[in-house]
Amino acid sequence: MVNVNINDKILAVAPMMDLTDRHCRSFHRLLSKKAKLYSEMINTGAILYGDAHRHLDFDRDEHYVILQLGGSEPSDLAKAAKRGQEWGYDQIDLNCGCPSERVQKGSFGACLMAEPDLVADCVKAMKDAVSIPVSVKHRLGLNEMNPDHPVDYQFALDFMCAVAQAGASQVTIHARNAVLKGLSPKENRMIPLLRYDIAKRLRTDLQKHFPQVKVLLNGGLETNQMIQQHWNDFDGFMIGRAAYHTPAMLLAWDRMIDSQGQENGYFLNDQTWLEIQEGIIRYSQSWLHQLGGDQTERFYLAGITRHVLGLAHGLGGSRLWRQQLSDHRLIAPVKTDLQIEQFFTQASRHLRIFSDERDESFTSQYDD
Numbered sequence: 001m002v003n004v005n006i007n008d009k010i011l012a013v014a015p016m017m018d019l020t021d022r023h024c025r026s027f028h029r030l031l032s033k034k035a036k037l038y039s040e041m042i043n044t045g046a047i048l049y050g051d052a053h054r055h056l057d058f059d060r061d062e063h064y065v066i067l068q069l070g071g072s073e074p075s076d077l078a079k080a081a082k083r084g085q086e087w088g089y090d091q092i093d094l095n096c097g098c099p100s101e102r103v104q105k106g107s108f109g110a111c112l113m114a115e116p117d118l119v120a121d122c123v124k125a126m127k128d129a130v131s132i133p134v135s136v137k138h139r140l141g142l143n144e145m146n147p148d149h150p151v152d153y154q155f156a157l158d159f160m161c162a163v164a165q166a167g168a169s170q171v172t173i174h175a176r177n178a179v180l181k182g183l184s185p186k187e188n189r190m191i192p193l194l195r196y197d198i199a200k201r202l203r204t205d206l207q208k209h210f211p212q213v214k215v216l217l218n219g220g221l222e223t224n225q226m227i228q229q230h231w232n233d234f235d236g237f238m239i240g241r242a243a244y245h246t247p248a249m250l251l252a253w254d255r256m257i258d259s260q261g262q263e264n265g266y267f268l269n270d271q272t273w274l275e276i277q278e279g280i281i282r283y284s285q286s287w288l289h290q291l292g293g294d295q296t297e298r299f300y301l302a303g304i305t306r307h308v309l310g311l312a313h314g315l316g317g318s319r320l321w322r323q324q325l326s327d328h329r330l331i332a333p334v335k336t337d338l339q340i341e342q343f344f345t346q347a348s349r350h351l352r353i354f355s356d357e358r359d360e361s362f363t364s365q366y367d368d
Contacts, residue, residue, distance in 0.1 A: 010236025012036040015068040024307040030279040031250035044071035044080040066091040074125035081126040096138040099178040099188040110178035120166040127167035135170035139178040147198040164210040172216040175199040224264035231261035316352030
């Protein structure tokens with residue numbers, strides 16, 4: 001576990017449904033020691049009345065790890081936050097940004113922005129229940145709001161001030177509106193305009209009243225160069241799909257933090273690849289042992305390999321590598337430590353970082 005300097009910029013992998021599970025987070029931790037990692041959004045009901053172990057358990061090497069909750073009932077959120085702290089999470093985050101209609105039916109997510117007093121009550125209830133930080137992730141506005149209009153801008157600022165007053169130590173702005181009807185979650189990540197300039201103004205105005213509250217930028221950040229461009233405008237950055245699909249970008253994050261954003265490059269050579277691969281093998285073997293005994297048959301390596309497919313992005317031979325890591329005929333029989341090691345070693349054998357020679361058994365269709 002890396003000690004967190006409160007003065008450091010924050011680089012975080014966004015919470016993503018069906019993606020940022022424990023296996024994904026453990027893989028990302030191999031790439032960056034200082035990144036903050038979020039759980040998927042978990043409904044309070046799943047924690048309080050469902051299989052809490054399945055939803056909350058995580059590997060201790062994941063720290064700093066944040067539990068993101070979905071809910072709108074202050075008392076339930078307080079109980080779920082307390083469970084999260086007891087389980088060992090470093091921070092609790094409330095989702096007020098998800099535009100999914102399914103989430104809206106549960107009266108949480110982005111629709112909560114229309115009820116800032118309720119959100120403030122939720123934050124206060126959680127803050128009273130735990131000693132770890134509480135934060136909120138939200139959108140720039142709702143539906144057809146125009147952040148250039150003083151009333152709509154004030155709507156967003158009032159929301160942020162309300163949660164800060166209630167005790168939130170961090171807010172993350174997804175710098176787009178959430179359109180609650182007519183757009184899918186995917187379209188909501190692409191169609192509403194990105195307004196980094198408005199997010200920057202909101203940070204400045206919020207910190208006039210609450211200078212201790214950190215403001216993170218989220219939305220549309222696809223490269224480390226983009227993060228660097230806005231380095232001095234925010235207290236941190238949250239990256240979602242880009243971090244998932246091109247995870248090698250995380251290799252630069254520790255150096256970016258240490259250099260105050262001056263260094264953002266990384267070099268994925270054969271030595272670095274082997275170090276990461278060894279970490280993936282160790283983690284996979286550890287997971288096999290955790291299941292152990294009669295549960296060994298439950299071990300299915302695809303639960304891990306699906307999260308690492310983007311690592312070889314841009315490398316020669318990566319298409320074949322991805323195919324092998326996705327081939328269930330090859331994955332299903334893997335049930336021992338040795339088979340795990342052999343599986344990953346074999347998959348990497350034809351990557352061009354290990355050989356300049358072309359394997360004649362594979363045609364150009366496998367090259368990126």
